[in-house]
Amino acid sequence: MTTFVVLSTAIILAVLSLLHVYWAFGGRWGSTAAIPVTAHDSRPLFRPGKIGTLIVAGLLLFADYLLLAQSGYLAPLMAPALIQWGCIFGTAVFFLRAVGDFRYVGFFKKVRHTVFGRQDTRLFTPLCLWLGMAFLLTVL
Template sequence: MYFLYTLAIVTSILLVAVSMLHIYWGLGGLWPGKTKQDLIDRVFGKGTQFPSTFSCFFVATGLFLFSALPWIWMLRFSLELDHQTLILLPYLLYFVSGIFFLRGVLGYLPFITKHWKPIFVKNTKRIYNPLCIFLGITFLVMMIGW
């Protein structure tokens, strides 16, 4: 059981970190790029228009809310959640797991990656896809460990 709690905490920390990175981009940060176009090529894969501040904050909010799910899962009995919430929580874990799996798997499909910049394809196959698949697995493991 300690392994599951450790996995849940790691999942939450990763999601908060990625959420903070989206806030940083929304505020005009350029890392890991050197210019706006370099950042677009490395992180978004195509186009010349940087996503709006609202878009960056919207994604950051979603990731931050997802980061709360492992804590809710760990504390589900201590929080004295009502019966309906306890019934819905597993479905929410499945849903979030599916989102991350879908993002992780789609990034390996050639008919999708052919539209992206080569540096993004390299980053997505080395970093983004494995991270998303890992997150998908952790939410699934939490569900199985219910």
């Protein structure tokens, strides 16, 4: 079971990283549902730039490495304690994202009728919960 959770999560993180690289270089598929929008006029809450999107891609790939290194699937390239703390941080980040900001993202969001809001309810928030649980599993 642990093997399935870790390896499936690693694949998900790698795919998400590649998707962010795709968006950074002008890809459009899925981009309209990936950014939260305001409730009253459907304007994006932010417009991610190329550099910011590539940073997110790099962080997702780094999180992937931490997960695999903590689980013993990759050789540690840094102190094991740093890898473990990185996984604890990953747990917190993904669980906090799942809880959300109580307005636009997460389980407790109020704005649900937008394209992003529906995708967040069906896919993004449950995915963040899965990712948080996978990271938690590696540090227990």
